[in-house]
Amino acid sequence: MTLISLVRHGQTDWNLERRIQGATDIPLNDTGRADARAAAEALAAGRHDAVYTSPLIRAQETAQIIAARLSLPEPAITRGLREREFGVAEGIGVSDYLARYGDWQSEVPGAETLDEVRDRALDSLERIARAARRRSAPAAESIVVVTHGGVIRALLMHVSGGTLPREGEPIRNGSVHRFVAERSTLRFLEPIVG
Template sequence: MTYITLVRHGQTDWNLAKRIQGSTDIPLNDTGREDARWAAEQLAAGTHHTVYTSPLVRARETGEIIANRLGIAIAGVVPDVREREFGEGEGMLVPEFIDKYGDWHAAVPGAESLSDVGARAIEALHTIAAEARRRSSPVAESVIVVAHGGVIRAVIDHVSSGTLPRDGEPILNGSAHRFLATPGYLRLLEESPVL
């Protein structure tokens, strides 16, 4: 079995402005670097073996800060844990997006659905878990994956089959959500800004 901790990247200027980033490659700001250092300190209380990141610079930089603090390697960059493509909504302020499209589940021209984001991200997490099992068998391995709020929300929605109330609950920058991964199965164990 593998433990996967999904960590949301630190803050960017677009997060601060409440602007939808999607696949736009926005770097961390100074607060975001502090978020990453804070997350690393919280994660240092546990045992973790490797870090994977989204290819977007805000996630890669967060992952590098965490890996450096924990003294572990970045095992790879995983394209399928990148943020949701927002199509025409990308770059809009959140209130403008809600006014125009209604909610996060709306069909937006050129955007991925949350369901599609969840499917690609979960497949990627199972691939990461399988690699971890090959490395660590029979001992459990703990892996950190630095991703994005939309990805984490989509994964939680998928594994809970929509039974957990999530709309309106923010996925905070630097927060962590811990999952148990076994072949064909992913379960949310713990969600907290402190893991």
């Protein structure tokens, strides 16, 4: 069994402006660094063995802040944890996106579907959990994974049969959601920081 704490990266200027980031590599702002420190403090109450991160700079910086606070090695970069690619919608405001495309499930030229995001994220988490089991068998290992709102949303939808997150419920910057991976399945436990 592997405990996985999924952390959404801290705030960026584009989050503040409510612009679609997707694969665009936007750094944290000062509030985002504070979000990362707050997530690290919440995680410090437990034991963690490793930190993994999306390759995007906003996730990497969040992961580095968390790893330093938890006295863990440099985070391992995992490409499958990157944010959903939004194609032609990257950089536009959320309200413009919703007016143009209707909802987050809509097809957007050049964008990934939530199913594609879910599949690559599940594949990455399974590889992380397999590696953790090899290192720590039979004891459980606890992993911190810094990723993005779209990835966490896709995984929550998957494990809850579409009931989570609730309609209109945001995945906040710096939030922490705890899952357990065992026998090739992923199960949601609880939000630690919402």
